[in-house]
Amino acid sequence: MSRAATGGPALVPVDIGHAVYAAVTDPATAFWGLVDKTRVNESLTGGPLFDAYSKEYDRFARELHALRFELKPSGVYLNPTERCNLNCTYCYLPGEQRSGGTHMPRETLTASLAALRDYFASVMGDTDRKPRAIFHGAEPLMNRDAVFAAIDEFADDFAFGVQTNGTLLDDAAIDFLTSRNVSIGLSLDGPVAGITDATRRTWGGKSVHDKVLTAMEKLRGYGSWSVITTCNTENLPYLTRMVELFHAAEVPTCMLNTVRCTLPGARGVKPADGDMAKAFFAALDRTHELYRETGRKLMVANFANILLAILAPTARRLMCDISPCGGGRAFFALAADGGLYPCSEFIGLKRFNGGNLLTDGVEAALKSAAFRPVIERDVDTFDPCGSCAIRHFCGSPCPAEAAEMNGGMDKIGAFCDFYKEQVNYALRLIADGKADDYLWDGWDDGTETVFNIVN
Incomplete structure (x- = not known):
């Protein structure tokens, strides 16, 4: 209610x-x-x-x-190319885009960032905080020259990040990105090649597992990098081994993300909610054991965000686990053809194109019929979410998969029962006084305790 x-x-x-x-x-x-x-x-x-x-x-x-x-956007996902050198089973972008799509020309990317700089200045006001600009997938380093030129030209205007599959991170690329303090996100789905290869391969079927491990080793000691594991039926039994690998590699932050079921390929490798919960909690338990053994944390960022949603809702760092989600509110996505979307998850769904950045502008997109269903998605207004006790710790993600998999924005996401159990797990940690062990050191710096009572 x-x-x-x-x-x-x-x-x-x-x-x-x-x-x-x-x-x-x-x-x-x-x-x-x-x-x-x-x-x-x-x-x-x-x-x-x-x-x-x-x-x-x-x-x-x-x-x-x-x-x-009441949020205003402060970040953008930049998709500088439609192409990717991998053909992952569960990708949310259509295969025809990834195999034969186009690059955004360097001049267009430069003009786009100039327009975005002006837009963010208009909504963020006079602040020392820079808007976030994350180069995102397909595979942004396939358009590397344009991306690197843009990072240099707009270094004073944006806090940049690159989400990459890691296969194109040669020494020169790593030197460029780390010397400019660009955050780097990689993807790895298995502790050994056979597990990774089950869902992540090149178009020719070749393994990329060892290339990602090499990139991880080169990034060891860098302060701003992370690795995403997309949890699916192929790697679910190995999540505990994954966090052991990440901890040994001194990965600062990882994400154990549920597979997004926006397109049919992902639904074929979707785990059952109960299986997902069992494997996920075992992996979290193992990260805690490793922390107690070594004194070094491996942050599982997507779970830490659930903890923050409970402990300090306004301090959460990710905006997927709330309704409406961050798409079109905290951030939006720019496609390689210049189209604006609420989030990169929607780029393969043309009805969510809110117009062209350079001809129509951001404000028009935010007000468009393409964006409004995402921005206005409210779990208070539909069942079963409207009567759920933890609906604002969960947010019924993701609106793209709710629309495509379950038939509408007024439907649940793909992992309803898993989210319920994840919140219960988080509350048990709080009850046992362990929550801080799963959060970034200093997570509560600058926060204010407004309610604290022992009952």
Whole structure:
């Protein structure tokens, strides 16, 4: 039930599977508390927790509303080419684009970044914070000369990143990117070649596993790099080995992402929710063991974001796990043909093209009929999300897969039950005092504790 329907605090119980504690939450505001399992009912309508929360209700409601509906974009995903040298099973971009698509000309990329610089200045105002510009897939380094020229020309205007499959990261590319403090994201799906190769190969069927390992070794010690593993039926039994590999390679941050089921190829390697949860939690448990053994954390960023969504909602770093998501609100995507999309996930879906950056502009795209269904997607308004206790810790991602896989923006995403269990796991960690072990050191610097009561 939404806040509009309740008009005030309405706590509901959540069994998180803990021996001692249960959770109570107000789904409308993302407020939560941990209470003794024997005292749940009395906490729902009275007592110190309910009374103290009631006094802060309006503040929590305003903050969540601002996070969900009042953000302005501060980042862009730049797709400087349609091409990719890999043919991954689960890619969200159509194969015909990746195999025979076009590059964005260098001059067009330069003009696009100039237009984006002006747009972000208009919405971000006078701030020392630079907008984020992430060169994204297909494979951005297939248009390397244009990308590197753009990074040099606009170094003072954007905080740049590159998300790459890693196969084209030669010594010169690594030197260029690291010397300019560009964040670098790689992808690796298996601890050994046979597992990686099951879903990630070249168009000719060749393995790229060893090339990615080589790139990882060259990046060891660099402060701003990460590796994504896309969790699927082929690698799910090996997630614990993956985090062991990443920890040994001194990867600062990884992501164990559920496969996005926007296109049919991905749905063929989608794990069952229960299997996903079991493997994912085992991998997280292993990262904690490694931290206790060595004193060095391996951050699993997508899970850390769920923890932040609970502990400090406005401090979350990723905007997939909230409704509406970040697409068209916190960021948007620029395709190689100059088209604007709410997120890169939508680039293969032409009905989500909000117009051309250089001829129509960003503001027109944000107001377009292509963007509005994403920007206005509200889990409060459709079932089963509207009655879910953890809907604002989850956000029912992803709108692209909800629309394509399940038939509409008013449908759930691909991993509903997994997200529920992920939130329960996170709440158990909080109850046991372990949450900080799974978060970046100093994650709460600059945050303010506005509510803290022992019940």
